[in-house]
Amino acid sequence: MSTTGPRALRLVEAGIDALGRLTLLLTLAMIGLVATNVLLRYAFSLGSVWSQELEWHLLAAIILLGMSHALQRGENVRVDLFYAGFGPRLKFAVDLISHGLLLLIALLFVKLSWAYVLQSYAIGETSADPGGIPMRWAVKGLIPLGYSLLALQTLAAMARTVLVERQRREAARA
Known part of the structure; x- marks a missing residue:
């Protein structure tokens, strides 16, 4: 997250960053839950459907709420083998095209999942x-x-x- 740029951009990035910290806490909770479930199951032959389902509910939350944070931090998957050798203008074009495609896919998932959640x-x-x-x-509401x-x-x-x-172009002109 950067501290420069328009206010709206900084607010979005700050919100996504806070959400990333929340997913960290959810991850820690899930690790504790899995460890507890394993201990109870194998040491005491105890288990519950509710706690096992909570594991995958937490996993869904971690993935669906954390993917925007991963994108913000640049931890998304890309083919850096090629990208690293590109010049600044080609990197700019690749970034804009890939973001545009990701935006279309994200909006498609929102549209398609909405009826699914409402039906549920x-x-x-x-x-x-x-x-x-x-x-x-x-x-299911975590999907949209x-x-x-x-x-x-x-x-x-x-x-x-x-x-x-x-900023890069302005610096190049100066």
């Missing part, structure tokens, strides 16, 4: 297993939320890319 909410979907977590729609955040961060990344390119 409307029928009051719960776990199919006895003792499982109720309100299955809540974890996570992809909306990814779309927002992608727009911020596009703006940041344009801002950096403008």
Whole structure:
């Protein structure tokens, strides 16, 4: 996250950064839950459907809420083998095109998942297993939320890319 640029851009990046810290806490909670479940299962022959389902609910939250933070931090997957050898103008073009494609995909996921979540909410979907977590729609609701955040961060990344390119060109002229 940078401390330069328009206020709206800084606010989006700060929000995504805070969300990244939240996913860190969710990850720590999930590690503790998995360790506890393993200990209870193998040492005491105890286990619960609810706690096992909570593991994958937390994993879904970590992935869907953390992907925008990963993009912000540049921890997304790219083919750096080629990218590293590109000049600044080609890197700029590749970044804008890849961000544009990611934005389209994120918005498509939001659009396609919305009806899925609403249907789950409307029928009051719960776990199919006895003792499982109720309100299955809540974890499904993370899909459009996570992809909306990814779309927002992608727009911020596009703006940041344009801002950096403008600064690079101005510095080259000076």
